[in-house]
Amino acid sequence: MICLLVASLWQAPPRPLTLADAWQAALAHRSVTRIVNADIAGATAGVRVAGQVPNPSLSASYTGSVPRGHLLVDQPLSWLLTRGADRDAARAALAGSRADSAIRMARFAGEVRRAFYGAVAAGARSRLVDAQQSIADSLVRIAHRRYDAGDISRFEAQQVELEARVQSQAVLVAGEELAVSRGMLASLTGQSAADLPPLDEGSGAGPAGPDSIPISGQLPAVTAAVQDSAAAAGIATSAARARIPFPSIEAGTEWSDPAESHATAVVGLAIPVPLWNHGGSQVAEARARADRAAAQTAETRRAARQQLEEAQIRVASAAARAEFARDSLVPEGQSLRDRALAAYRAGETGVVPVLEAIRRERELELSAIDAMVAYQGAIASLHELIGVVP
Numbered sequence: 001m002i003c004l005l006v007a008s009l010w011q012a013p014p015r016p017l018t019l020a021d022a023w024q025a026a027l028a029h030r031s032v033t034r035i036v037n038a039d040i041a042g043a044t045a046g047v048r049v050a051g052q053v054p055n056p057s058l059s060a061s062y063t064g065s066v067p068r069g070h071l072l073v074d075q076p077l078s079w080l081l082t083r084g085a086d087r088d089a090a091r092a093a094l095a096g097s098r099a100d101s102a103i104r105m106a107r108f109a110g111e112v113r114r115a116f117y118g119a120v121a122a123g124a125r126s127r128l129v130d131a132q133q134s135i136a137d138s139l140v141r142i143a144h145r146r147y148d149a150g151d152i153s154r155f156e157a158q159q160v161e162l163e164a165r166v167q168s169q170a171v172l173v174a175g176e177e178l179a180v181s182r183g184m185l186a187s188l189t190g191q192s193a194a195d196l197p198p199l200d201e202g203s204g205a206g207p208a209g210p211d212s213i214p215i216s217g218q219l220p221a222v223t224a225a226v227q228d229s230a231a232a233a234g235i236a237t238s239a240a241r242a243r244i245p246f247p248s249i250e251a252g253t254e255w256s257d258p259a260e261s262h263a264t265a266v267v268g269l270a271i272p273v274p275l276w277n278h279g280g281s282q283v284a285e286a287r288a289r290a291d292r293a294a295a296q297t298a299e300t301r302r303a304a305r306q307q308l309e310e311a312q313i314r315v316a317s318a319a320a321r322a323e324f325a326r327d328s329l330v331p332e333g334q335s336l337r338d339r340a341l342a343a344y345r346a347g348e349t350g351v352v353p354v355l356e357a358i359r360r361e362r363e364l365e366l367s368a369i370d371a372m373v374a375y376q377g378a379i380a381s382l383h384e385l386i387g388v389v390p
Contacts, residue, residue, distance in 0.1 A: 016200035022116050022189050023109060023390040029190020032108050036101040043090075043097035050090035054079055066259070072252035072266065081241040089234025096227030102220045102387040109389040110380035115185040117376040120201045121369050122181040126174040128365045133171050135341070135358060136164040142345055156351045163355055219308065220387040225293075225300035232293035236286035243279040247271045304385070311382040318375040325368035333357075333364035 027033055056075040062068055143160040146152045179193070186193040218226070247269040255263035340357035343349040383389070 014197040017197045018200040019113060019116050020390050021200075022185065023112055025189040025191060026108070026112050030108075030188075032104065036104055039097050040094070040101055043094040047087065047090040047094055050086040051083060062256075067254040067257035067264070069255040069263075070252065070266075071254075072250055074248055074250050074270065076248040078242065078246040078248070078272075081244055081246055082238040085234045085238035085241060089231045089238065092227045092230035092234060096224050096231060099220045099224035099227060103224065103384075105389055106220070106384045106387045110384040112185075112188055113380040113383070113390070114377060115181070115188045116199070117373055119178070119181040119185045120199055121373045122174070122178040123199060123201055124369045124372075125366065126171075126178045128362065128369070129167065129170045129174045132358060132362055133164070133167045135337070136160075136167040139341070139344070139351075139354065139358075140164050142341075143351065146347065151347055152351070159351055159355070163358070219304045219385060221385070222297075222301050222304050225297040229290070229293040229297045232286070232290040236283070236290040239279070239283045239286040243274075243283060245272050245274060307385055308382075311378065311385050314378040315375070315382050318371065318378040322368070322371040322375040325364070325371045329364045330368050333361035337361040 054076050056073050059070075059072045059074070061070045063070070139160050143152065143157045147154065147157040182196055183193040186196045189196075248271075250266070250268040250270055252266045253263045254266055257264070337357045337360075340349065340354045344351065344354045
């Protein structure tokens with residue numbers, strides 16, 4: 001019993017949750033991967049369906065006139081004209097499904113990244129307001145000592161007390177924001193907020209230097225549009241070939257004819273007669289869809305190129321802002337607050353400069369946190385565009 005108590009006391013704290021851990025948890029507990037795999041499996045089956053040979057039809061009849069027994073097998077052959085185009089369209093649909101799946105997974109990864117760093121930011125804000133609460137409480141104690149010594153007025157002491165109470169309200173708001181953001185992350189990763197471990201808040205929270213993301217090949221959105229166009233073109237080709245009258249083979253036997261001592265074989269061809277329509281409307285509809293898909297591909301390629309340029313600019317700009325705020329503005333704000341507190345403690349200044357320094361530090365810290373969130377959001381948008389997952 002004593003050993004168990006000692007072991008529980010010395011139990012190592014849970015390992016902080018990284019972005020990669022959150023992504024693996026999302027894959028394990030959410031059904032997005034199953035949906036994506038089902039879409040690809042359906043498109044793969046579509047390729048097999050497009051290559052299938054149609055089954056023959058069997059007819060048997062008995063008539064009152066001779067020969068009385070008839071058994072015929074009819075095998076269509078029109079699939080020989082359309083099978084190649086249908087398979088090409090199905091393969092393009094499969095490639096498009098894979099591209100769509102990459103887009104879906106990248107968007108899901110973007111949601112996880114935004115939720116993760118949203119919770120990281122909420123934790124940073126909570127620590128900031130807690131630290132500022134400690135500073136405000138310390139300032140209250142200094143103000144009370146100076147008031148008791150007759151160095152400051154009651155009005156100045158009340159100003160300090162009011163600032164401490166306002167800071168207490170900020171602590172409550174930050175706690176609420178932290179709970180909500182952790183709940184959102186837990187929901188995205190298929191966990192409960194109570195079971196969510198502490199976050200690894202230093203894992204890529206800000207840029208470590210110039211950010212470079214290699215981009216090779218087509219963007220998934222462009223690939224999906226190209227394959228949709230290829231599938232539409234294949235369907236249009238199949239519709240055009242289906243207009244050609246192509247025979248089907250008939251083979252069978254006839255029996256129960258008094259003039260014949262044995263059954264006779266029957267072999268023939270059946271050719272469709274385009275009497276009521278020639279399939280022109282189907283071809284026109286398929287070609288219109290193919291033309292639209294081709295035009296849509298050009299528009300998608302242009303839009304993707306513009307989105308990629310904008311995303312790269314936003315990543316570079318957000319990285320520069322986050323790095324400057326973290327390495328320059330925040331240390332300067334902390335230094336200014338320390339000097340103001342030291343001057344107030346020594347009786348060299350009034351409380352107004354101190355409160356202003358504290359507020360200024362809070363603004364700079366919050367702007368640095370917002371810059372970090374903007375940087376991670378820009379990274380998420382770029383990853384969604386190029387199809388990158390953690």
